[in-house]
Amino acid sequence: MASNGRVRLVDVAERAGVSMKTVSNVVNGYAHVQPETRARVQLAIDELGYRPNLTARRLATGKTGMIALAMPEIDHPYFGELARHVAEIASSRGYRVIIEQTLGDEAAERAVLRDREAGLVDGVIFQPVRIATLEIARLHRDLPLVLLGEVEAPVTTDHVMIDNVRAAADVTDHLLAGGRTRIGFLGMVEGDITMTNNRRLLGYQEALIRAGLPLDPRRMLTVGGFAPEDAAEAVRGALTDGPEFDALVCRDDRFAAGALAALREHGASVPDDVAVVGWDDSALAEWTWPALSSLAPDKHELARVAFDLLSERMNGVTGVGRHRIVPHSVHARASAPPA
Structure with missing residues (x-):
């Protein structure tokens, strides 16, 4: 152990009874280490409290072994669950993840790309809200x-998403198959500048047409x-003053939970009177x-594809940005059961 008390790579190697190269391979997530050897090295790392020196790693390899995941809201259920998948996949590949919350603020989004992560990470997975395409480029x-x-x-940037138009149409079709004919959409948020809801509204309308x-x-x-x-x-306002509806397509599960509460207060039975479908599962x-x-x-596939594309870029892949659509499904439960 170093005189300053810092645990070194050689200390881990001695404790595990392996070479320093083997310890380095485990720390950097290389796949060809035997499982029993990896477990022994990891045990030594845990017992000694070894922490990789990121500065030394960057000098030796040009990489930090860290990526950033930047998203609008870390307390939104969807983003929290997506972050978990990204972190698990990154860990299995030998990477750690820094989480950035932007709250949809343009300056915060700009900082993610311009200076906040400079030198700290090898790449970024990013869900922007406000920043313009040209500025991203x-x-x-x-x-x-x-x-x-x-x-x-931008033309040179990889992009992963679900098909929100198709997904909204599939949700609406699910309700139509259950005999619903007066389907509402909840909802259009005042001041919302994202394209997500517009695409979901389009899919909902296409299915009705x-x-x-x-x-x-x-x-x-x-x-x-x-x-x-x-x-x-x-x-509540729609139930009091608006048109009748027998189903609701909701922009996310939080909106659906609010809708369920309002319907319960009104004495409406779900799904008998009104079927409700959320979004994000x-x-x-x-x-x-x-x-x-x-x-x-x-969400797991979304995280996997995003990390795979990022990994390829971090390892030198260049060229035109790749666009990937990941699958979705309608998970039917009691609030809108299958037909």
Whole structure:
């Protein structure tokens, strides 16, 4: 052990009875280490409290072994669950993850690409809200980057998403197959600048048109904010003053939870009177009453594809940005059971 008390690579090697090269391979996540050897080295690392020297690693390899995951809200169920998948996949490949919360602030989004992560990470997985496409292209330069969400990606930047138009149509088709004909959309948020809801609204409308049903703008509910209470308030208003509806497509599971509360207050039975479908298939969906049907993006696949693309960029892949669509499904539960 060094005189300053810092645990060194050689200390781990001696404790595990292996070479320093083997310890280095384990620390850097190389796949060809035998499982029993990896376990022995990891035990020594844990017992000694070894921490890699990131500065030394960067000098030796040009890499830090860290990536950043930048997202609008870390307390949103979808982003929290996505972060878990990214962290697990990154860890299995020998990387650690720095989580950045931008809150949809343009300056914070710009900082992710321009200076906040400079020299700290080898690449960034990023779901922007406000920053423009041209600015993304200008700021990230040689920083390996993969974008998530509905933002328009620069021509040289990789992009992973689900097909929100198709997904919204699939949710609406699920409700139509169950005999619903007066389906509402919850909802359009005042001041929302993202493209996500616009695409979901488009898919909802396309499904109704294919079914030969009229588009009633009054069933496309406007919501004052992003909280469940905002959604509940919009549903209360619609139940009191608006047109009748027998189903709701909700922008996320939090809105769906708010809708369920408002319907319960009104004495409406779910799903007998009104069927409700959320979005994101978060852990929340199984614990509402009744259990919530929800559009389920394949979050693990989204994280895997994003990390794979980023890994290739970090290892020198160049060229035109790649666009990947990952699967989704409708997870039917009691709030909108299968036909």
